[in-house]
Amino acid sequence: MNKMIKLTLAAALAASSVAAVADIKPFEAVEYRKGIFKAVKWQFGPMGDMVKGKIDYDATEFSRRATNLAALSKMPLEGFRPGTYASATSALPSIEDDWQTFADTMSQFQDNTAALEQAAASGNMDEIKPAFIKVARTCKSCHDKFKD
Numbered sequence: 001m002n003k004m005i006k007l008t009l010a011a012a013l014a015a016s017s018v019a020a021v022a023d024i025k026p027f028e029a030v031e032y033r034k035g036i037f038k039a040v041k042w043q044f045g046p047m048g049d050m051v052k053g054k055i056d057y058d059a060t061e062f063s064r065r066a067t068n069l070a071a072l073s074k075m076p077l078e079g080f081r082p083g084t085y086a087s088a089t090s091a092l093p094s095i096e097d098d099w100q101t102f103a104d105t106m107s108q109f110q111d112n113t114a115a116l117e118q119a120a121a122s123g124n125m126d127e128i129k130p131a132f133i134k135v136a137r138t139c140k141s142c143h144d145k146f147k148d
């Protein structure tokens with residue numbers, strides 16, 4: 001492919017992806033982020049049950065969920081778009097007003113879930129438990145501040 005065609009193609013692709021993002025309706029962004037958090041809960045719940053000893057600890061299963069959780073933690077932020085705090089959501093408008101704090105809390109969530117994924121790979125509950133608690137605290141601190 002010659003250079004000119006390559007450049008034209010890159011520009012066309014960039015333009016089409018911008019258009020696709022601009023077309024997102026507020027309710028779609030709300031549905032998207034809620035869906036991600038439903039998946040977060042789905043993964044995190046059984047991990048909590050294992051940490052608390054409600055169900056037997058299964059290292060492979062725990063690790064699989066920890067890996068999924070770390071991947072999911074990178075996904076919600078893009079769903080918090082301007083103008084999506086009015087209806088069918090329990091996200092507070094303070095997210096928009098204090099975006100930096102919200103984005104920083106999301107980064108902590110990503111760091112803490114990555115640390116939990118690492119701890120999970122050790123298969124050692126003495127390492128897993130504190131890492132799990134740290135993630136759980138991040139959920140709570142964000143919800144206390146930014147969720148109804």
Ligand code: HEC
Nearest residue numbers: 034037038041044089090091105106109138139142146147
């Ligand atoms: C950085 C902030 C932040 C972090 C971290 C966070 N959440 Fe949330 N969560 C939110 C916000 C904001 C909403 C509301 C989304 C909406 O209604 O638009 C939400 C919604 C939810 C929901 C409801 C989804 C639905 O059905 O509508 C669940 C469940 C949930 N979070 C679980 C968790 C769990 C479990 C963790 C930690 C493992 C977590 N969240 C971490 C901010 C966060």
